[in-house]
Amino acid sequence: ALRRASLANKVVLVLCGSALRNKGIQPLLDAIVDYLPSPLDVPPFEGIDPKTGKVATRPVDEAAPFSALAFKVVSDPFVGRLVYFRVYSGKVKAKAQVLNSTRERKERLGRLLQMHANHREEVDEVYAGGIAAALGLKSTFTGDTLCDPSKPILLEAIRFPEPVISVAIEPKTKADQDRIGNALVKLTEEDPTFETCYDQETGQTIISGMGELHLEVLLERMRREFRVEARTGKPQVAYKETITQPTQAEGRFIKQFGGRGQYGHVVLKLEPGERGSGFAFTNQIRAGSIPKEFIPAVKAGVKEALERGVLANYPIVDIKVTLHDGSFHQVDSSELAFKMAGSIALKEGVRRAKPTLLEPIMKLDAFTPEQFLGDILGDLDARRAHIEGIGVQGDTRVIHALVPLGETFGYATIIRSLSQGRATYSMEFHHYQELSPALLEQIIIGGRAM
Known part of the structure; x- marks a missing residue:
């Protein structure tokens, strides 16, 4: 009954123990085997066929084409670079050639190792549902898909937050x-x-x-x-920069060097994107006003310009860029000219589109005895924190808050001094949000001075 409820996601099993003192570890491992789903209990995995762009499935079957996901890379001082991977379908042998479909590169596996805490066991083959570490994969990184070269598939990648x-x-x-x-x-x-x-x-x-x-x-x-x-x-x-209103901008790069010159001319439409959407580029050129071989150069110029913003040299994010119009010269136009024109147009457009700064907001959970609650709340309020709620865990109060990252430097020392060393906290990135006008000018001046 417990297994059926667990497989249906109706119950969450909780076991007590201590890894440090090796208490309750064996019951935990037994419970994983007894109550959690094995690879055979889950439906076929879905991915994308990189050749067609359509959804492809892989059953958890040794006879199916090989597919695996690299989930960890470790530099071992004794054996070198180890790539940990989990096999979702099929099987793979040591020294086999596989395709890294994420990076579109073929690689050859070296030795295959099964890791057992402080020792390694070399194996000849790994099957569906298995986890192993491979040597010899020089171009494979965390989140990459490894698969059969004749049956490529792209599994859902692991998405990582940007550094803050x-x-x-x-x-x-x-x-x-x-x-x-x-x-x-x-x-x-x-x-x-x-x-x-x-x-x-x-x-x-x-x-x-x-x-x-x-x-x-x-x-x-x-x-x-x-x-x-x-x-x-x-x-x-x-910090990040972004725009707050749509606009249109023109970029011209026209140079004459005596002989052949340089000519590139583009017209871009800029629009604010959804928060967290990053950068989106759309080509709407019609009737050949810019030859298609120059379109990638325009996009490259735009991406290069996004690396340093116009307010304080921070990267520009959450922006939609549409290549709307332009012109070219039969002789003088080149990829370099259109790359420069795209960069010029992007910078000019961002200046017109009321740019602003985004600051990283952290999710903070503070755990404190009740007698220190008021002091810690007061300190968080002074740090521009937004208190989302206060919970109770026995005699401990748990403060859930959203705090700007810039206000958290040195917080570990502060919270200890406010609570006689009895309060703790955990913190993780939550989202980016627009900076208040009162702090905008101060940050801009500081960013330009960097």
């Missing part, structure tokens, strides 16, 4: 400088929510993540696993 906090990082010594690049590459491969970039203007390496604690953990891993000591700057909030 950035800090500048620099090595402490020359020896650290030689190792820091390799450490950052490996950490980026393992963690899709961790990003690095090099700022050409300041000459700094910038690392970005999901919060202060996230970056602190990664820096500690750099020190412990890669023996890299690094200094970091003050955390910076990852």
Whole structure:
């Protein structure tokens, strides 16, 4: 009865135990086997056929075409780069050639390993429903689909939130400088929510993540696993820019260099997108006013211009761009000219469309004894928090709030001092929202100074 109710999603089973003290672990594992669905209990998995764009299904059957999803990448100091994957259909052997349909690249599996806590067991084959780690997959990352090259399928990818906090990082010594690049590459491969970039203007390496604690953990891993000591700057909030009204803009890139010149001319329509929609590009050119071979160059120019906004150099998001019109020259037009024209038009259009800034909002849950509730609520109110509710867990009060990320730096120290060290909190990214006019000018000035 419990199994049937669990399979129907009518009950949630709760077991007590402690991993630290190895209490209740075996009953938990037995309950997973006894009450949770096996691969055979679920319907066939759906994906997209990359050749046709239509929905394709894969049954949980060893005789079906092979399909798997990579869900973790680890840099092991003894065996190298390990890609963990879960087989959804079919089977795969060691040293087999597979297709990474996400990146449209063929790869060859090396050894296949089944991981058992602190030891590994080499296997020759993995079947539907199985989980294994593979060596030799150089171009496969978290969320990629692996499949039979003759029967391609694209499974639903794992979607990761964008980083919301950035800090500048620099090595402490020359020896650290030689190792820091390799450490950052490996950490980026393992963690899709961790990003690095090099700022050409300041000459700094910038690392970005999901919060202060996230970056602190990664820096500690750099020190412990890669023996890299690094200094970091003050955390910076990852603001975004967006537009608030539709507009139309024209971009011309016309140059004459004596001989052949450069000619590109585009007309773009810009519209605000739904919050979280990112960037959408539509081509509405009719009657050949711009040859189709130049359309990708216009889109590339627009995407490049979106990387640095017009208010404070933050990325532009949640915008719909439509290529509406333009013109070309039979001799002088080129991909470079139309790329530049697209970039110019986008910048000009954003300036006209009443741009504003978006700030990341975090979902915060604070756990505190009742006698400290008032002090913590007062502090959250001063941090522009929106209190969504206050719950009760025994003698503990749980505050559910939405707080701007920029107001949370150093909060771990503050909440401990307000509660004599007895309150704790957890925090995760929730959404982006428009910045209040009172803070807009202050952030713009600070962003331009970066």
